[in-house]
Amino acid sequence: MATAKFRNCQICGKVFQSINRAKICDSCKAKQAELEQKAIDYVRDHPKSTIPETAEATGVSEKIIMRLIDEGRFEEVGVAITYQCAKCGAPIVTGKYCQKCKESLNKTLQETKKNILKQASAAPKSPGGGAHSSGMKKD
Numbered sequence: 001m002a003t004a005k006f007r008n009c010q011i012c013g014k015v016f017q018s019i020n021r022a023k024i025c026d027s028c029k030a031k032q033a034e035l036e037q038k039a040i041d042y043v044r045d046h047p048k049s050t051i052p053e054t055a056e057a058t059g060v061s062e063k064i065i066m067r068l069i070d071e072g073r074f075e076e077v078g079v080a081i082t083y084q085c086a087k088c089g090a091p092i093v094t095g096k097y098c099q100k101c102k103e104s105l106n107k108t109l110q111e112t113k114k115n116i117l118k119q120a121s122a123a124p125k126s127p128g129g130g131a132h133s134s135g136m137k138k139d
């Protein structure tokens with residue numbers, strides 16, 4: 001028995017036979033693949049386009065373009081799209097953060113590491129003991 005189930009397409013709502021837990025029907029899948037390709041082709045022709053530019057020129061939603069970036073689809077085919085650094089919003093074409101944020105993140109990370117090491121080596125020593133001065137009597 002094949003593990004095909006009938007379910008509603010998440011995009012068009014049509015009932016379709018879902019194989020391997022597919023969430024959208026074949027025609028929507030084909031349409032989506034077409035859109036994805038369109039976005040990739042556009043950026044290939046217009047390197048370093050931004051997400052809004054690409055969305056406007058191709059009619060592909062920014063959500064799809066963002067997903068493509070997430071999946072590394074542009075890098076995969078050697079296409080450079082400009083998107084925002086996840087931290088400061090600076091335009092970047094690769095990775096998640098711009099160079100500046102990457103450096104500062106690295107620095108923070110190293111400082112945190114250093115601090116942890118410092119704290120570990122500066123562990124409180126137990127007092128030497130023997131310095132009792134109980135019973136102070138005065139005659």
Ligand SMILES: [Zn+2]
Nearest residue numbers: 009012025028
């Ligand atoms: Zn569909």
Ligand SMILES: [Zn+2]
Nearest residue numbers: 085088098101
């Ligand atoms: Zn940044």
